[in-house]
Amino acid sequence: MDLRQLRAFVAVVDAGTFTDAARELDLTQASVSRAVAALESSLGVRLLQRTTRHVALTTAGTQVLAGARRVLDEVAHLRRVAARSLTELRIGYAWSALGRHTRRVQKAWAATHPGLPLVFVQSNSLTAGLAEGTADVAVVRKALDDPRFETALLGTERRYGVVATDNPLARKRSLSLADFSRYGIAVDDRTGTTTLDLWKPGAAPAVVRNTNSVDEWLTLIAAGQAVGMTSEATANLNPRPGVAYRAVKDAPPIAVWLAWWKDQPPQHLNDLVALACEAYRG
Structure with missing residues (x-):
């Protein structure tokens, strides 16, 4: 047929x-x-x-x-x-797009490619919408071990602790990994960047609460039911009443990649990678 x-x-x-x-x-x-x-x-x-x-x-x-x-x-x-x-370039992301660089990249792109809008679309999947077909390229903060995709490293971001504003940790200017050990921690094991491997054996939080979205994660933390750790991009793009972000001084930085289908790179890919890399260098 x-x-x-x-x-x-x-x-x-x-x-x-x-x-x-x-x-x-x-x-x-x-x-x-x-x-x-x-x-x-x-x-x-x-x-x-x-x-x-x-x-x-x-x-x-x-x-x-x-x-x-x-x-x-x-x-x-x-x-x-x-x-x-053919009429827009869609960038998928699971959590916080390009953080504080998002608007800068959008404006620079609009100035050089006025006929092809840069549209950010959220997709809480490991490939941030690539595998699902909702994005042409994707911002990922977990390495993609998948031969179908190509990636380019854009830069790195600091890690931030996330606590309720009435939590004693909110009174500190910065946090250390040891500060998390006495609290339950909220994570997203699909797309999040926080794993217990960040802590030495015996020093990790005793309770792990799995969540499925940024909103669910923040709601849990604001209620004082858990603490969290995330990239600085989340702190920049997701302010929330009742939630405080504090830099974690001894945590390793988070790598940020741009990913695309290896056999079908989108149009003007090199221009996009160059703009994003420049934003992170700045």
């Missing part, structure tokens, strides 16, 4: 007759009839009961119709995605 046959079948059902379907598709009636007959032959079942005045779905036709509509909808979606890739 092919898409032409599916379109003809759906058009006949929607229009009610082969003649009207042919008019909608800008084809001859004979072409539409042959396409539907070929679909029936391919599937090995009768889909339509034909009379001189109208057509009616068979039982099998009713079931095939639902699937045909889904296939055609998916094809239309793919076409929209392809068309969108």
